[in-house]
Amino acid sequence: MPPTTRYSLAPAFSAQHRPNNHGSCCCGSPVLQHFHERVMAEIARREMLGGSAAVMALFAGVHTPHVVDQPSKSHDGSVLLTNLKLFDGSGGPLRDGVSVKVEDGRVSAILEGNAGAESGDVIDCDGRVLMPGLIDAHWHSTLAAITQMEAMSADIGYIHLVAAKEAERTLMRGVTSVRDVGGPSFALKRAIDEGIVNGPRIFPAGAMISQTSGHGDFRMRHELPRGSTTPLSYTEQQGVAMIADGEDEVLRRTREQLMLGASQIKLIAGGGVASFYDPLDSTQFSERELRAAVEAAGDWGTYVMVHVYTSRGIQRALRAGVRSIEHGQLADEETVRMMAGEDVWWSLQPFLQDEDSNVYPDAARRESQRQVAEGTVRAYEMAQRFNVKTGWGTDILFNPQQTPNQLHHLAKLTRFYDPLTALAMATGRNGELLSLSGPRNPYPGVLGRIAPGALADLLVVDGDPSKNLDFLKDPERNLRMIMKAGRVYKDCLQQ
Structure with a gap:
């Protein structure tokens, strides 16, 4: 019988693991x-x-x-996590007296007690909580950690290098999967999948598709008008956004993103808070244009999500067959009832005009931000009252100062939900949302759950999610182990 060994891997090249005053650093x-x-x-x-x-x-x-050091492996290639409290991603209560077995990057079994601990690789969780890796359903992998001016002017090589570093930091915050909702993330996804850099699983949308004057039109006024021979703008050339007017152009741009490997398509269907040109209450893309993208995505077995805030824009998107509403904080009751009736997902973010918000110098955008913050409170109430499928995301965009606070946006959900329900939103529920990609899902398998057959994205945490989610505000200290696909990227369990 082979001896029991401890599964341990020191994390490589992570800024999250430089020596610090918390005593949680495990490399150096x-x-x-x-x-x-x-x-x-x-x-x-x-x-x-x-x-x-x-x-x-x-x-x-x-x-x-x-x-x-490389992880030690038993003869059968499995690892057993023992002495834990289990949060399985469903939202149910924590479970005691079980162990979790991982084989070939997946959860193979949930066992009673410490069955199987007498041999093979064992991770002793020392009574801590084991939970699924977190999923951010509204993340910009290549745009979160740069400013808007850098996105519009910096060398694309610099942008991708910053994105690779931020991807590693994202993983070290315990976010093991993201749905990328706009930006040139295909190369980063490939580099992560091939093990060139560390980072979360990426479900890429590619360039966000916008009408002229829409929320994804980043051109300057001097670049107008656009003629038939006018070259693409810089942000279009780099795959940040694509401008499309009319059904034919929407079809072309949608099909281009699918060709590049998009797992879902992102369209801009309304104005935004940060916009220079389009007002928050504007409605963008006609129903025919939206439907063209929906049909093209459906032909590839996937779906369309839309950036939109207002009831008019949401209802138009629903009629066109959109499956995920991003934001939507200005929806009225009639619109929320429609969302529930159409069984669409509401991808909400806790925009509350607080310390985690973008800071705008002008009164007009601050007023738009105030309206969205007030709408956020109503939106979470109506989402629960009408039982709308609700996902969690952050939408940190062009704000490198705020990326370290990614999980603050999850902890504050306890204002609206009990902690376990909020945590289930960022694990099991978001895993269901990602599965809408169907055959375009780049990572077939169950995400966000700890169950036999699920992908082994796991966290061991210091904290009690049945009481609060405050431990997420300091992931460097409180995330004791981070595993993705059965590989350990951080192991501080013995400290």
């Missing part, structure tokens, strides 16, 4: 630090001698160096 290996110093010195040398091309040549064909 001298070998890793030496490697980092050598790489940075070589980058500086090459930049001086040959510019950026010489720097990029340094990484051509390079694989991650073996500078960290």
Whole structure:
């Protein structure tokens, strides 16, 4: 019988794991630090001698160096998590007296007691809570950690490098999956899937599709008018957004995103708070244009989601067959009843004009922000009263100062829901929302749940989610283990 071994992997190259005053850092290996110093010195040398091309040549064909301990594995390749309290993602109460077995990147069994702990790899959770990895259903992987001006003007290589670093930080906050709702995230998704960089699973929408003058039209006034031979704007060239007017153009842009690998399609159906041009109450895209995208996505087995706030815009989107309403805080009761009747998802964000909000210098946008904040309170009340399927997301966009506070947006949901229901929204419920992609789902399998056959995205936390979600406000301290697809990216259980 093979001896019991502890499954442990020191996290590589993570800013979340630099030494800190919390005592939760679990790397800082001298070998890793030496490697980092050598790489940075070589980058500086090459930049001086040959510019950026010489720097990029340094990484051509390079694989991650073996500078960290690899996880120990038992003969059957399984790992058993024991001595835990289980939150399975359903919203039900915590369970005691069970263990969770993981094999080949999936949960293979939930066992009574410590059955199977006598052999193989064992993770002792020391009485802590085991829960599914978190899912942010409204995230901008390549746009969250840069400013809007950088998105419109910076070298695209810089934008992608920042996005890769932010993807690693996102994973180290315990967010193991995101639904990307607009931006050039296809390359980042591929790099994560291939193990080149660390990050969450990405369900990409590609470029957000907007009408002229819509919320996704980032052009300056001097770039108008647009002629038949006018080149695409910079943000269009880089895949941040695409402008489409008329059914034919909407069809083309939708099909382009599907060709690139979109798991769902994002359209802009109304104004926004941050907009320079389009007012919050504006309705965008005709019903025929929206339906063109819905039909094109449906032909590929997936769906359309829309950015929209107002009742008029939501109702138009529902008539066109849209399956997910993003935001919608200005919906009236009639519209919410329609959403429930059509069985669509309401992807809400707790926009409350608080310390986590964007700061706007002008009175007009602050007033729009106030309206949305007031509507947020009504929206959560109506979503529950009419039993609308509700997802959780953050929509942190062009705001690098706020990305570390991603989980604040989940903790504050306890204003509207009991803690376990709120946590289920960010795990099991969001997993159901992601499954709308059908055959375009890039990660077939159950996400957001701990059940036999589910993908093994797991967190071990210090905190009691049956009482509150405050522990999420400090993920560096309170997330003791982070696992994605059966691989451990952070293990501080013995500290």
